[in-house]
Amino acid sequence: MRERKFDSYVIEPEKRIPVIHEADVCVVGGSATGVFAAVRAARLGAKVVIVECQNSFGGVATNGLVSLWHTFYDEGRNKQIIAGLSEEVLCRMSEIDYRQGPGSSHFFNPNELKIELDAILKEAGVKIYLHTMYAGLSCDGDRITNIFVENKDGRGAIKAKFFIDATGDGDLCRDLGVESYLNPNVQPPSAVYMMQGTKDDERKREYGIKFNEDVVPPMIQRFGKEFGLEPDWGWDTYIPGIYNIHFRADTHVFNLNCAHADELTEAEIIGREKMRKVVRMMRKYGNADEVYTLVNICSYIGIRDTYHFKTKQRAEHMDLLLGKRYDDAILNGTYDIDVHQADSGIQFMRLNGECTTEYTDGTRVVTNWRKDMGLPTDGPMPTYYSLPFGVLVQEKYENIIAAGRMINATQEAFGALRVMVNLNQIGEAAGVAAYLAVDGNKTVQQLDGVEVARTLSKGGSANLC
Ligand SMILES: Cc1cc2nc3c(=O)[nH]c(=O)nc-3n(C[C@H](O)[C@H](O)[C@H](O)COP(=O)(O)OP(=O)(O)OC[C@H]3O[C@@H](n4cnc5c(N)ncnc54)[C@H](O)[C@@H]3O)c2cc1C
Known part of the structure; x- marks a missing residue:
């Protein structure tokens, strides 16, 4: 044990x-x-x-x-x-x-x-x-x-x-x-929260952020240090039926194993501190006429990854990426291989060969994993994987x-x-x-x-x- x-x-x-x-x-x-x-x-x-x-x-x-x-x-x-x-x-x-x-x-x-x-x-x-x-x-x-x-x-x-x-x-x-x-x-956990304040066009124009991009992560890169925030990447999403409030996931908590009681406790507290820092940053540097407010805090930190347990067969990424089929398939999926690195950013690998790495400083590198492996990059590709x-x-x-x-x-x-x-x-x-x-x-x-x-x-x- x-x-x-x-x-x-x-x-x-x-x-x-x-x-x-x-x-x-x-x-x-x-x-x-x-x-x-x-x-x-x-x-x-x-x-x-x-x-x-x-x-x-x-x-x-x-x-x-x-x-x-x-x-x-x-x-x-x-x-x-x-x-x-x-x-x-x-x-x-x-x-x-x-x-x-x-x-x-x-x-x-x-x-x-x-x-x-x-x-x-x-x-x-x-x-x-x-x-x-x-x-x-x-x-x-x-x-x-x-x-x-x-x-x-x-x-x-x-x-x-x-x-x-x-x-x-x-x-x-x-x-x-x-x-x-x-x-x-081990993919880091994130403490998710709902924040009021999504009108950010003015700041996007001022900081040269594309209209379809979320304004908070680039602002964390730019101003986060002043509020004690580490460079982080993350995202937000609207919630149907709720106006001017998004849920936000840009508060990774690094290098703690949330399967253990003391580290889980620490992660919860650090996560909540980070949420408040983001809100304070937005109050200072966000849209002047917007009221940035912490509306809701997750009732437990979102844990991405802790222990895995051995079974007869391990799920292999090449089997997913190459769309291997099974008589005893229990799952179909398309979601990309998406690895949040503990410190350097996030990497996506798609069934069509595309491999995108987004670094914490905002740079993005696109390669092709199929090409890197000497596999054809055109012609029919798997459109989903199974397990x-x-x-x-x-x-x-x-x-x-x-x-x-x-x-x-x-x-x-x-x-x-x-x-x-x-x-x-x-x-x-x-x-x-x-x-x-x-x-x-x-x-x-x-x-x-x-x-x-x-x-x-x-x-x-x-x-x-
Ligand atoms: C910030 C973040 C963003 C993500 N974004 C997405 C996304 O956009 N879309 C997506 O599909 N996935 C996303 N994921 C991944 C996904 O949410 C998780 O991988 C998934 O929810 C894990 O599901 P689970 O059932 O294994 O665990 P959980 O959802 O953690 O469920 C475990 C359940 O067991 C209960 N439990 C635990 N221990 C005990 C106990 N001892 N006694 C009784 N009950 C117990 C918990 O309270 C909980 O209800 C995200 C994850 C995070 C953290």
Whole structure:
């Protein structure tokens, strides 16, 4: 087990713990990844429980304020490659709260998504525990028998036949001692906030910033030092139905591992300090007639990357970039390989060969990775990538799947797979697999990936195989 060393230890006295719930499938963590896992398993007939430590579902998409899912279409925007619950929940939103934007990305009001996620869970008959923190587990051999949770009732146990670890950091996998690793370049977290004040034409003209570019990052380059801000890059986005307020993600917190309590605490505080500094900078140097105000702060810092857990198959970036196909495909995607370097900028690699590096000083270098690898740069190119079920199957424990950003992937493959339209599909696959394992009395290792893919398609996922 990955255990931190402390100077002293105490022994916790033995205690009788009430079994607060029993289910077929227990999902821990309630971003859309976890919610979609729970709904898929429940719709197939499993008795499902979901545990979430925050007061609402949606993870980074809601409580992290990142209310943007990428396109459901392939590169040419000709063929729909993603459907399932991602499409279903957005279609349930009103025209005011959800819009499709340039490049077919999906923009939504995060508060409305919270309510939709409550609703689909309730409709599917899933037992819900909010404000409930996963706190440990028990095993019988290679099977998890129950987890422990902590909430307002104290410590309780939840028994289930199958568990889905959708905690992002892989808290259950950590406690099981599944082999883990950090990528060489751990992508930094960002503390996201909503800021009032988007009228910036005057400043764009004055500083020579293109009309379609966000004004804050170049202003951080120019004036940030005066406010104690490091050179940073980032972006903002409008929120449907909300006027003159954008969510902003230009507050990376560097060189802290948010899977550890003390570093997570430090990251939250640094992130909030940075938000205020950006607002103060805009008050001094932004449009004179604009009122820049911090409207909302994420209820937890957006964590991009911590530990990854080994499984039978690792997701390889060349398989993604070359559009490899699988009989047991559980996911389709197009989102670029997008690696936020810990200190030097951001790099995008696209299926068509384009490779763009944007440095923190604002310079941009464009190359072609296909050319660099001696591959043809014209002619037909893959228009989307897929992922096989094997990437979700670990070697030892029989009744658990980890679904989320703890995925077993190369640093570059992770840079593409980590976005929500992809992880949402992984959640759906985990839910279907959990149901099939319980129904067929099988271990996760005995499951047929092709059957998982077929069952996913029957439940509304775009044609996967
Ligand atoms: C700033 C930022 C911008 C991004 N931009 C985009 C974007 O534009 N589009 C996009 O698609 N992706 C984007 N991403 C990536 C994406 O948001 C994340 O990779 C994705 O949300 C991770 O999903 P997850 O389900 O693995 O984890 P999370 O969304 O972190 O969900 C984990 C859930 O588990 C809960 N949890 C954790 N531990 C416990 C516990 N012990 N007990 C109970 N509950 C627990 C958490 O509260 C949370 O609800 C961005 C990420 C960041 C940080």
